[in-house]
Amino acid sequence: MDAHASFQHPLVRKLESIFALTPEERSAVVALGGTVREIGPDHDVVVEGDRPSECCLILDGWCCRYKVTSVGKRQILSFHFAGDIPDLQSLHLRVMDHSLGAMVPSRLLFVAHSAIRDLIRRHPRIGDAFWRDTLIDAAVFREWMLGLGRRDARRRMAHMFCELFVRLDALGMVEERAYGLPLSQADLGDALGITPVHVNRTLQELRGERLIAVHRGRVEVRDWDGLVRVGEFDDTYLHLRKEAA
Amino acid sequence: MDAHASFQHPLVRKLESIFALTPEERSAVVALGGTVREIGPDHDVVVEGDRPSECCLILDGWCCRYKVTSVGKRQILSFHFAGDIPDLQSLHLRVMDHSLGAMVPSRLLFVAHSAIRDLIRRHPRIGDAFWRDTLIDAAVFREWMLGLGRRDARRRMAHMFCELFVRLDALGMVEERAYGLPLSQADLGDALGITPVHVNRTLQELRGERLIAVHRGRVEVRDWDGLVRVGEFDDTYLHLRKEAA
């Protein structure tokens, strides 16, 4: 009857998925204080140009980071879920070079930079874990760059569905090979670098190939191997193998 | 008659461009040991799948990081010059998710991970500087993502020429508004996510607009403001303003 096992702090779970923590480190992370706020949907948490003095930990919800062209075209850079600290980089990069928004109503814990710095000073290995987290972030950017530059819409979309599957599965958010995708086709287009119309047609292709099925905002993976093949998906870049310092 | 000012360690110069170091920290950085090796041109320093036990500091030359699609299409992710440690992320990401190659004969200093970890343990602020460096790296990826996903070839190319100008200028590698660009048009295409043929035509466009001129592997910026306007260039994402912890 270990009630705690199922009641894990989202940040602890996240960090433990990429780094081995000691019990003391675990409790130090849990002790991190801050203020909880509800955001969204379609509201921004931080926007380009801001100089935040706190980071936000997602407790619940779906957020994305994005940039906008001077003619107003949006590119989504990444998606984030419970346990992620999407603006952790603000700890060392004073001014935001992109924005962070919520796709669905999300619960965020805002933690002061000073509190995080304190935590790292007392537990340098937690600092390493955070650093590693931001490095994985960058690794995901690299993989997306490869897709944006060198893969066509169909492969790119298949790849994204694979990535989301793996990441959400690690959070226990996949059921019956399906997960919720709270995105409009326009959002999807902003992530894939294509137009909403083309998203629609590409989606139909993947459905036609029996790789996925979509009903009521849920993506069901009907042929994992096929999807992986089409998306050229290899999860190495997610660096999920946990590592100690 | 400060002979040292002109004879600066490349890593010190680099770190000081993004972070304020104390004299002690400076000399600790200079004391970093390793082995010097000559690489390239067109040779790889590390490749995807490797598990390096050292990082490499560029003393001299031009390197790039890249990934390759399963059908062999290459996407260049970033360019690196003297002072950069392009594979610094290997300190916390065991397996390389991309490759690092030299575009021209380059002199690299290979420094053991253990030496870097030592340095950071003794000087935690240097660790912050390194972390900040990898975060800036990620910021550049984000900006490239925006270009790859949302800007056409012409804007993307103009943007890249702006970025290279600013970065090389900071290294004193710009003379008479011109800098050396040791890349074939195929390389340029791999960086911009377009074909070599289209690189050629796009280059001609920019030349036709009197924004740049190219002779013998040198890019001359003939109309900086115009180039900035076309490329929608804003250097915020380079985070060049130096910051202390």
Added chain:
DNA sequence: CGCCTATTTGATCTGATTCAAACAATGTGG
């Protein structure tokens, strides 16, 4: 010179965009 590689040009094709309209869904207020 002759070889090799890079650049340039031309013609054609195609993945994706654009524009426009039809068609769900979902929600709101009367």
Added chain:
DNA sequence: CCACATTGTTTGAATCAGATCAAATAGGCG
């Protein structure tokens, strides 16, 4: 519970940026 506004999805047709294929030209350089 219906009328209707609103937003998201779907379909069609025309167009375009960039890819592809192929061949010509221009540079290096042993």
